Amino acid sequence: MxxxxxxxxxxxxxxxxxxxxxxxxxxxxxxxxxxxxxxxxxxxxxxxxxxxxxxxxxxxxxxxxxxxxxxxxxxxxxxxxxxxxxxxxxxxxxxxxxxxxxxxxxxxxxxxxxxxxxxxxxxxxxxxxxxxxxxxxxxxxxxxxxxxxxxxxxxxxxxxxxxxxxxxxxxxxxxxxxxxxxxxxxxxxxxxxxxxxxxxxxxxxxxxxxxxxxxxxxxSGYPRNRILIHFEGGDAFLQHPCIESVTRYNGHAEIRLRPSATLADDAQSLLTQAIQHARVSRFQVMEPTLEEIFIEKVQETLPVKTGKLSMAQLEKEGGGDIDA
Amino acid sequence: MHNVWLIARREYVERIRTRGFLITTVMIPLIMGGLLFGSVFVNSKSVSEAHIAIVSSDSQLALDLQSELQQQQAVRMTQPNSSKVTRLTVDAMSIGPDTRAILDQELKSDDLDGYLWITAAPTLANSEPGRPTFLFTPRSPEQDSLRGTLAAALGPILMRRQLANRGILASDANSILQPVDIRVTQAPHVDNRESSQIGVFILFFLMYMVIMLYGMNVARSIIEEKTSRIFEVMLATIRPEEMMAGKILGVGSVGLTQVAIWLTAALLISAGGQGIHVTLTVAQVVYFFVYFILGYAFYSSIAAGLGAMTNSEQELQQLNLFLVLPLLVCFATLMSVLTYPDSTMARVLALIPPFTPLLMYLRVSLGHPKHWEIFASIALTSASIYAIVWVSSRIYRVGVLMYGKRPTLPELLRWLKYS
The missing domain is CATH 3.40.50.300 (P-loop containing nucleotide triphosphate hydrolases)
Incomplete structure (x- = not known):
């Protein structure tokens, strides 16, 4: 029912x-x-x-x-x-x-x-x-x-x-x-x-x-290709070949891995390298966040706009209309 | 139906409890009564005292006039409707060298309200005295009304003199000049028309005011609900029609309660005390409530529609012409319907729904409408109330969820098509 x-x-x-x-x-x-x-x-x-x-x-x-x-x-x-x-x-x-x-x-x-x-x-x-x-x-x-x-x-x-x-x-x-x-x-x-x-x-x-x-x-439809890492020290490990893109913040970084059949192994190898360069306080492997999935989906279904869409932009687009 | 009852009861209880209700219930009769008594009081005060001087070389004429004025005044005082009698103080004086200057001075300093200057006429050839000439100088144009009083007093005096000249005894002259006194009595089984007219007029005014006041209250309470957005919670359980009906019933009951309080108080006061006497028949009161309810339903459902399409009191103000205009037409025709309740114009107007509640009520109370006219007026008004409720509830249903700009006419028509 x-x-x-x-x-x-x-x-x-x-x-x-x-x-x-x-x-x-x-x-x-x-x-x-x-x-x-x-x-x-x-x-x-x-x-x-x-x-x-x-x-x-x-x-x-x-x-x-x-x-x-x-x-x-x-x-x-x-x-x-x-x-x-x-x-x-x-x-x-x-x-x-x-x-x-x-x-x-x-x-x-x-x-x-x-x-x-x-x-x-x-x-x-x-x-x-x-x-x-x-x-x-x-x-x-x-x-x-x-x-x-x-x-x-x-x-x-x-x-x-x-x-x-x-x-x-x-x-x-x-x-x-x-x-x-x-x-x-x-x-x-x-x-x-x-x-x-x-x-x-x-x-x-x-x-x-x-x-x-x-x-x-x-x-589960999405690969666990996101890594959140909190660290102190050198960041040379961010040059690791399995990394597709990195967003740097103060004291931590969000990493997206290249598509591959061995994502779990890639993550392990990245962690090994990171430990050699820096003191790691947190290392988390995860699926994309809902927000990322949402943005990706919007870009798929709608005519592609230049640049990366963010939630804020989406809201601006919709916000002008009457929420009736 | 249960929901309508709940909404109406909430509306009623919340409104009755407010300080505003208490204040209008007490203040409006106080203000109206105050105005009524105040105007009577002011009327009786303003012209009631007058001080005039009579200047004449013929001192006997001056004295006669003085006593005649006082006598006439005494007679008038004993009559009913004596509120308008002017209390005169009369000085008789002979002509001195600077009398006019002194009197003018007194006029200026408000000690005197006017003076009458009598110039004796030269004696005619047949040794009869000629008619003296009279010149009245009032302090201001308002005192001009004293001229009539003076003329009325002078008439008998001059006549008495002429009669005396022709050798008629003073006592005979008095009996000849005895004023005619017609008393007024009431025919059996005919109600006192004037006091009933006053009663009906008061009820008419009451109806006008309450319809106006509470019609606007319906509109205002809908706007209030739009701004507080409570209606969305309500619409999740009940229909817009139920909400509108509940509102109209609830607010209307408050109006009826208020009128009932006023009427009861008025009846108690007029039963207990003297003073202004208002007589109303049972039929007049019953018809009052019938036409009051019709009128209220008519105008408040228009108001509900207006409230639903506006978003603020200011916007409502611009639209309330639709409410006020028909009521104003009633007011404009009030006097003529009051005087000729069975004229063709009154008969036609009283059958047009927006005017029916007020004008037909007047006709029923004061004129002699045919039975079919009463029936037709109620039927026509009820039918148009039904139509207005239909339109208003449609506007309400859509309008209540709309905010932003006020709808244009084509948009409104489109709203009517939504179901």
Missing amino acids: SIVQLQNIRKVYDTKVAVEDLSFTIEPGTMFGLLGPNGSGKTSSIRMMIGITVPDSGTVSLFDKPFTRSALGRVGYLPEERGLYKKMNVLAQLTFLGQLHGLTAAVAARRATLWCERLDIVEAIPKKTEDLSKGMQQKIQFIAALLHDPDLILMDEPFSGLDPVNAFLLMSTLVDLCSTGKAVLFSTHRMDQVEKFCNSIALIHRGHLILSGSMREIK
Whole structure:
């Protein structure tokens, strides 16, 4: 059974194609990362999953059934643009939002209090929302999406603007929920978050799906040809013949090895040489990062531009458009 | 339906609790009452005291005029509607060498409001005294109204003199000149039209104000939700139509509550105290609520549409002409409908939906509309409310997710085609 199934979704706003031929599925118990630069169609896709907008073509299925509004009782949604009633008391607000999701007032209020305890914001309960800090408001919103114990949790950029401590708190909450069999989808443009927590991803760029599947599958399709080395001393070993390119930083370097059938041996030989020249404090052989894979994929599928694309450039391209 | 109820209840509870609601509930009647009593008070004060001087070589004429003025004033005081009576202080004086200079000086220093200069006419050939000439010098044009009072007092005096000249006894002359007194009484089973007109007018004004105020509140609360972006959370569970309906119902109930508070207070006050008496029949109150609800639904759904296509209060200000204009037309025709509630113009206007709530209400209260007219007005307005809600909810559905520039007309038409 799959929680979400998108098939050939397409959505056009006036002249701008927001999403084109997008398909993926989310299984129960999955932490699913929806990735892409700003304006790539993440929010549009999420909105179509919950019927805020309707796709021009293609089908959306939730919980193995074609989309109906009755399924929304099992979905929790944290929109990218946070919004709460500013003048409302926090508990009243959470109760109200819980009631809209079909809870009784009593149950909603009890769960709201429990969640506030869990997320360490008990002191916010009697306050007005507008008196809270932005981070606290974000936690309230986070709670609002989870009050009714949804089976599918959709989080649009859930960690933007949060400090690392709180971001970690929310992330581990999501991981907990995921381990109880809920499906969590979160969208982000931060590849490192995805790399750490997600077991399944979809990469989109300009409304097109570029890459999708489980993290392990995707990574295993790439050779372990990246080396991260932290060292002190001479850097003559960087002239080793198996090295294709090097990026030097202060105290460390990122190395890309030449394609070869014996990558593991090449890495060993490089390490041997490095030890002779310098004091090595870290030596790690790995697959390309998600960011590298993403950039590579974008360059493959789109007309090649001169020079190397970076995330920042991609964002600049997409950022001007309406993220609708 | 449950969602509509939840939204409406939240809207209602949150609004009732605000200080703004308390303030408008208390302040608006206070301000209106204050204005009403204030204007009465100012009216009774401003012209109520007047000091005039009568200058005449014929001192008897001056004295007669003085006593006649005082007598007439005493009569007028005893009559109802006596708020406008001017309390006169009259000085009679004979002509001295610099009388005019002194009087002019007093006028200048505001001690005097005007003086009447009587010049005796030369005796005619048949030894009858001629008519004296009168010259009134008011301090300012406002005191010109005193001229009428003076003329009314002089008439009987001169007549009495002429009668005396013709040998008629003073007592006979008095009985001849006895003023006619017509009393006013009320026919049975006809309501006091004037006070009911005042009552209806107050209700009309109330309806106008509340529709205006709360219609704009609907628009404003939609904009507020757009700026706080809460609607996106809401749209993840409920339909835009439910949200709009809930909003309109919730805000409207607040308006109804406020009107109910005002009406109850007004009834209690007019039952308990004297003063301004407002009589309203049960039918007038019932029709008031019927047409109030129609009017509110009509204008607030327009407002909801306007709110959905704008992003800020400033933008809304530019569009609120659509709300204000029809209401202003009602106001412009108010006086003529009030006076001739069954004229052709009133009958036609009252059937046009934007004007129906206010004007048909006036006709029902004061005129004699036919049954089919009442029925048609309600049916037509309901049908157009349905149409407006349909259009507005479509605009709402798309507009609420749009931000950035305000839509152009062709864009709006395209929004209507989205389903």
